[in-house]
Amino acid sequence: MTFLLPEAFSDALSRHGGRLAVADPDGSLDCAGLAERAHAAAARITGHATSGDRLRVGLYATNSTDYLVSYLGTLFAGAVPFLIDSAFGPFELSRIAEDCGLDLLIHAQDAAVSPPATEPPVREDEFGALVVSRVREGSGPRPRLLGTTEVCRFTSGSTGRPNCIEFSGRAVHAAAANWARGTGLSAEDRIACLAALSNGLAFNTSLLAAFLSGASLHLSRGLPTASRVTRLLESTGATRLVAFPALYESIVRRSTVTGFTTVRTAISSGAPLRESVRERFTHLTGVPVHNYYGVAETGPLTYAPEGGGSGLGASLPGVRLLAGPDGIRVRSESMGSRYLNAPGVFEDRIDAEGFYRTGDQGYLRDGALHLTGRTGRMVNVGGRKIDPIEVAGVLRGAPDVTDAVAFEYENQHGEPTLAAVVATGPGATVRELREHCAAVLPSFKVPGILHLVDEIPVNSIGKPSVVRLRRLLDDAQTG
Structure with a gap:
């Protein structure tokens, strides 16, 4: 069977052969060099095949040129890449390997992947600093x-287990092509990408889209601090910055801001960016922030051009949005097919007209989307969806804990974070509870604020009183 994505990448790399394709702090590759390394990696991946079924290859690493080589190598081998958030811990990783039937895992040498691995990692030169482990034996x-x-x-599922979204090549290509067309991405652009390539913000705006347009992709490493961003922008002459709202919050808190001379566009998504932060950032840097709205299951949906007013912008090409009492519904050319490991759940979110129910509330004004809240219980922290019920359940399993409630709360910087109020006996400590959560949950699901009490306050019908819980945290923050 012929697949679309290998052909699309091969054609793009061939057309732009001598142009810079990707760079990270350790080096760079032009399009021809990237294609050469990716085909060599593909030959190695193909050598691991044990049956006629397509290999399933998990990519579990931070952004780098080696990550991109591994992704393209997997596609060129006719295998299916599973892009796993590197913030997931061993417990969640083992769930994914089991639920999805992964054959191989490509990861950093020091990654904590021993629970799902069935044999030691093998060093393959084509993958650079990354290594390959087999995580499934037999058929x-x-x-x-x-x-x-x-x-x-x-994406985080309502049950707490990561839902695995299957995408056709046509959907992935449409997401990239429609994003490039709708935002004016060109071969003259240099994209500084601070979001993980496994996340929809980077995957849709900075991966295939860059190569279709002939733009270059510049990747950072480590926590995306304001100082690291400045160095990346100055060293690359980036024209586009792709990042989550937390980074823009960090930048505006600095007394001086440099490095934005060449940047024409800053793109924010994953969580709401406060209007005051957007205005302050533009005042300090001279760079407009363009809001982008997307959903993991449906791809990029809207884009707000410069001078486009408030809100999240109008629909991108190939997207149709509807707003009503039951929330925002969308139909897009970039929509996923289903959840591999949660039969029927994705399908239940599709209405009779083929629209996906996003779970977001909002309205359309003059064609622009404005969000007002969520129809569900998920908490959005730094662009990642977290089920507070899952987190509270983990906390209740800790020693000396009698009850726990988790919910969204603003930290001292005014940014949304996950907080938990925990009823405990005298032996429990905040440190022990953090360690308990970290042993089961990925790091981004560990509550940023933990407050211990003797008893959870309840309302008149015996349910936890969110008002009183928030007041407890307010008092603790100011006390």
């Missing part, structure tokens, strides 16, 4: 992939 039962699936990505 036992596993969920069957759709024949059109070419990439899988993950």
Whole structure:
């Protein structure tokens, strides 16, 4: 069977052969060099095949040229890449390996992947600093992939287990092509990408989209601090900055801001960016912040051009949005097919007209989307969706804990974070509870604020009183 994405990448790399394709702090590759390394990696991946079924390859690493080589190598091998958030811990990683029937895992040498691995990692020169582990032996039962699936990505599910979204090559290509067309991405652009390539913000705006346009992709490493961003922008002459709202919050807190001379566009998504932060950032840097709205299951949906007013902008090409009492619904050319490991859940969110129910509340004004809240319980922290019920359940399993409630709360900087109020006996400590959570949950699901009490306050019908819980935290923050 012929797949779309290998052909699309091969064609783009061939057309732009001598141009810079990707760079990180350790080096760079032009398009021809990237294609050469990716095909060598593909030959190594193909050598791991043990049956006629397509190999399923998990990519579990931070952004780097080696990550990109591994991703393209997987596609060129006719295998299916599963893009796993590097913030997931060993427990969640083992769930993914089991739920999705992964064959191989490409990861950093020091990554904590021993629970799902069935043999030691093998160093393959084509993958640079990354290594390959086999995580599945034999040909036992596993969920069957759709024949059109070419990439899988993950989102936090309502059960707490990461839902694996299957995407056809056509959907991935449409997301990239429509983003490039709708935002004016060109071969003259240099993209400084501070979001993980496994996340929809980077995947949709900075991966295939860059190569289709002939733009260059510049990747950072480590925590995206304001100082690291400045160095990246100055060293690359970036014209586009792609980052989560937390980074813009960090930048505006600095007394002086430099490095934005060449940047024409800053793109924010994953969580709401406060209007005051957007205005302050533009005042300090001279760079407009363009809001972008997307959903993991449906791809990029809106973009707010410069001078486009408030809100999240109008629909991108290939997107149709509806707003009503039951929330925002969307139909897009970049929509996922289903959840591999949660049969029927994705399908239940599609209405009779083929629209996906996003779970967001909002309205359309003059064609621009404005969000007002969520129809569900998920908490959005730094662009990642967290189920507070899952987190509270983990806390209740800790020693000396009698009850726990988790919810969204603003930290001292006014940014949304996950907080938990925990009823405990005299032996529990905040440190022990953090360690308990970290042993089971990925780091981004560990509450940023933990407050211990003797008893959870309740309302008149015996349910936890969110008002009183928030007051407890307010008092603790100011006390």
